[in-house]
Amino acid sequence: MNKQPSLLGTGMYPLTRAARLVGAELRTVRRWLKGYSWKYGDGRKVSGPLWTLQHAQDEEFGEEQVLGFQDLLELRTVARFIEQGVSLRVIRATIDIARETLGDYPLHSKRFVTDGKRIFFEAVERAGDEGQLLDVRRQQFAIDAVIRPSLLEGIEYGADATALRWFPIAKKRLVVLDPQLQFGEPIVAEGGVPTDTLAAACKAEGDNVERVARLYRVKPQEVKAAVAFEQQLAA
Numbered sequence: 514m515n516k517q518p519s520l521l522g523t524g525m526y527p528l529t530r531a532a533r534l535v536g537a538e539l540r541t542v543r544r545w546l547k548g549y550s551w552k553y554g555d556g557r558k559v560s561g562p563l564w565t566l567q568h569a570q571d572e573e574f575g576e577e578q579v580l581g582f583q584d585l586l587e588l589r590t591v592a593r594f595i596e597q598g599v600s601l602r603v604i605r606a607t608i609d610i611a612r613e614t615l616g617d618y619p620l621h622s623k624r625f626v627t628d629g630k631r632i633f634f635e636a637v638e639r640a641g642d643e644g645q646l647l648d649v650r651r652q653q654f655a656i657d658a659v660i661r662p663s664l665l666e667g668i669e670y671g672a673d674a675t676a677l678r679w680f681p682i683a684k685k686r687l688v689v690l691d692p693q694l695q696f697g698e699p700i701v702a703e704g705g706v707p708t709d710t711l712a713a714a715c716k717a718e719g720d721n722v723e724r725v726a727r728l729y730r731v732k733p734q735e736v737k738a739a740v741a742f743e744q745q746l747a748a
Contacts, residue, residue, distance in 0.1 A: 523567055524582030524690070524697025531580045533746050534681070534690075534699075537592040545591060545601070546578060560601075563591065563608055564617070582692035583618040586668065586676055590620035593659045606636035621665065623674055629660035687738035701739055704731030711739035 567581025667683030
């Protein structure tokens with residue numbers, strides 16, 4: 514009997530949730546991760562997914578794609594590239610080139626900060642996007658805005674350089690996504706309670722932060738952080 518690989522410790526994010534967590538439109542994320550086709554002459558051309566997801570799609574997940582923690586961090590970087598006006602064709606080439614030396618999830622690799630600029634310009638040339646190449650050379654700040662140490666702010670790495678946890682509000686570090694806990698859903702870092710649970714409780718209790726903190730045995734600032742985080746996701 515074939516055993517399915519364990520999903521424990523890998524994180525589980527339905528596509529709708531993942532899109533919200535990285536601040537991207539669901540329709541766009543679906544195109545990145547499922548691929549798409551378009552009419553070309555008398556036929557159609559197909560563009561496949563940017564990478565293979567951690568979790569194979571099966572009946573357990575239903576029709577919606579489910580991302581793992583490493584997928585989520587890659588998606589976050591892709592979203593930042595798009596924000597800076599980088600074409601999807603160049604992003605695809607960047608991932609393909611970076612994967613050769615940086616592993617399956619190269620965009621949030623520590624080495625991508627040092628090697629990323631070289632990889633990016635090689636990708637632009639490979640993609641044959643001359644307009645993009647001229648544009649990024651004129652607007653160097655755009656690529657620097659993506660490939661810089663701040664991209665990794667909030668990501669905690671293990672001894673083998675694998676991303677272990679992500680603090681989406683890096684400066685305060687009150688909210689964390691840890692694939693080992695609560696299937697990787699956002700929780701308050703010290704108390705371990707899901708942020709959506711605390712936010713819902715706070716609403717039910719008439720925004721009584723102190724009462725919610727006592728009920729869930731967390732600090733008031735964690736309740737406030739959870740509420741602010743969930744409000745940001747809903748915006």
